[in-house]
Amino acid sequence: MTPTTTPGLALRLALRGDLLDFTGAPEWGATESPVVRFRPDHWLLIEGGRIVGAQAEAPDSSWPRHDHSGQLILPGxxxxxxxxxxxxxxxxxxxxxxxxxxxxxxxxxxxxxxxxxxxxxxxxxxxxxxxxxxxxxxxxxxxxxxxxxxxxxxxxxxxxxxxxxxxxxxxxxxxxxxxxxxxxxxxxxxxxxxxxxxxxxxxxxxxxxxxxxxxxxxxxxxxxxxxxxxxxxxxxxxxxxxxxxxxxxxxxxxxxxxxxxxxxxxxxxxxxxxxxxxxxxxxxxxxxxxxxxxxxxxxxxxxxxxxxxxxxxxxxxxxxxxxxxxxxxxxxxCQLCSLQDAYKVQALAGERLTAWKGLHAATLGAAESLLLADEIGSLEPGRMADVCVWDWASGPVARRRLSVARDLHEKVFAWMTLGDERNLVATYVAGLRVPV
Missing domain, CATH: 3.20.20.140 (Metal-dependent hydrolases)
Incomplete structure (x- = not known):
């Protein structure tokens, strides 16, 4: 599997979808957190392999567009x-x-x-x-x-x-x-x-x-x-x-x-x-x-x-x-499967792992621990455009669960708990899409 475009090519790309990442570490047990950054139906702008911004309005015609509206976009x-x-x-x-x-x-x-x-x-x-x-x-x-x-x-x-x-x-x-x-x-x-x-x-x-x-x-x-x-x-x-x-x-x-x-x-x-x-x-x-x-x-x-x-x-x-x-x-x-098991491990220990705490540990938290947060782990401008696009739900059970979710954490927790690699729509490495 290799990128669909030559590595190093300075390309521009705009991805439309529901953008989710973190600006800090969530508190344990908090299902509402100011460090959760959720931008529904936004465009993620990528140039030269790096994220350069995000905006609600569609970019001009100089930006090639991939429309993933109604799908979730996270850091890889x-x-x-x-x-x-x-x-x-x-x-x-x-x-x-x-x-x-x-x-x-x-x-x-x-x-x-x-x-x-x-x-x-x-x-x-x-x-x-x-x-x-x-x-x-x-x-x-x-x-x-x-x-x-x-x-x-x-x-x-x-x-x-x-x-x-x-x-x-x-x-x-x-x-x-x-x-x-x-x-x-x-x-x-x-x-x-x-x-x-x-x-x-x-x-x-x-x-x-x-x-x-x-x-x-x-x-x-x-x-x-x-x-x-x-x-x-x-x-x-x-x-x-x-x-x-x-x-x-x-x-x-x-x-x-x-x-x-x-x-x-x-x-x-x-x-x-x-x-x-x-x-x-x-x-x-x-x-x-x-x-x-x-x-x-x-x-x-x-x-x-x-x-x-x-x-x-x-x-x-x-x-x-x-x-x-x-x-x-x-x-x-699939890290979604790891997070599902992480929740079960903590439940056996009498604790409850939120979607925010788990996803942070697989993205920004991991990047910070590795001293790489200036390169990977978030959708912040300047970061490498390593991003993945996911279906919110796969199959009738998950789609029904999503439809009755009451708030963002409940929606994301259901995705995390019911999802796996079959939910994956697209993977981008340094802004280049790879076949999955």
């Missing part, structure tokens, strides 16, 4: 934790996290040692993201350098904002998926030199999780982060109780799972930590101090039986929370 979703090689194992039966890795994930990832498989998989994965309404992502490839190369190249060809990096694993992994500290460092440095900051691409120092890296490899990863503060760090944290116990056995000197990363110098403002279910108050205070974010992955947490994420506790502690699908542990690349 941002997925802050997802695995590119795991499309092959999505919806696999019967395991918790550690068995999942051994039974399904690692065999799938071994295939990416072949450059042709890595290239085909990268294209398949990114096209699937776009077809589910996600235009930016923080991605785990595999331990193989070729898989990272392929992912960067495919994202560059599609004009996408992508953050990724070679996975680091030098122990507790099968043959073909282990590296060593010296070679891994060489590979990372080469990939950083070639790809980091190229176009819309950024590099993430990507530690699989603490059990699959020796202390020496964790120290090397921390040194990379210290050498260049513009690098991201991406890993897993406290997803599963058996995993937490394993970390305790492997790192008895650490106060907690999170402390393992802190000791290695891996916690900073660009750190993305997936899951973060089994944390205590001291962990959350540390996350707040370093400015790291939790990539909440509710579909995966439910599917693998990992636990219920304490979103309210994280928010009260000042921790950034963004939304993630975690495919293949998650069962859909």
């Amino acid at each position: 979703f941002i997925d802050t934790h997802v695995h590119s090689p795991q499309l092959d194992v999505i919806a696999s039966y019967g395991t918790e996290l550690l068995d999942w890795l051994d039974t399904y994930t690692f065999p799938a990832e071994q295939r990416y040692a072949e450059p042709a498989e890595a290239e085909a998989g990268a294209a398949r994965f990114l096209d699937a993201l776009l077809a589910h309404g996600t235009t930016s992502a923080v991605v785990f490839p595999t331990v193989h350098k070729a898989s990272t190369e392929a992912l960067f190249a495919a994202a560059q060809a599609r004009g996408m904002r992508l953050i990724t990096g070679k996975v680091l694993m030098d122990r507790n992994a099968p043959d073909g998926l282990r590296d060593d500290v010296t070679q891994a460092e060489r590979d990372c440095v080469d990939l950083i030199d070639r790809w980091h900051g190229t176009g819309r691409l950024s590099y993430a120092v990507t530690v699989r999780f603490a059990p699959t890296s020796t202390p020496a490899q964790l120290a090397m990863a921390g040194a990379l982060c210290r050498a260049d503060e513009s690098l991201y760090m991406h890993t897993h944290l406290a997803e599963n109780r058996a995993e937490v116990q394993w970390v305790r056995e492997l790192f008895p000197e650490a106060r907690s799972y999170l402390d393992v990363y802190a000791r290695a110098g891996l916690l900073h403002r660009r750190s993305v930590l997936a899951h973060g279910i089994w944390l205590d108050d001291e962990d959350r205070a540390l996350l707040c101090r370093c400015g790291a974010q939790i990539a909440h992955s509710p579909s995966s947490n439910l599917f693998l039986g990992s636990g219920l994420f304490g979103w309210r506790a994280a928010e009260r502690a000042g921790v950034h929370v963004s939304m993630a699908t975690d495919v293949g542990g998650g069962t859909s690349l």
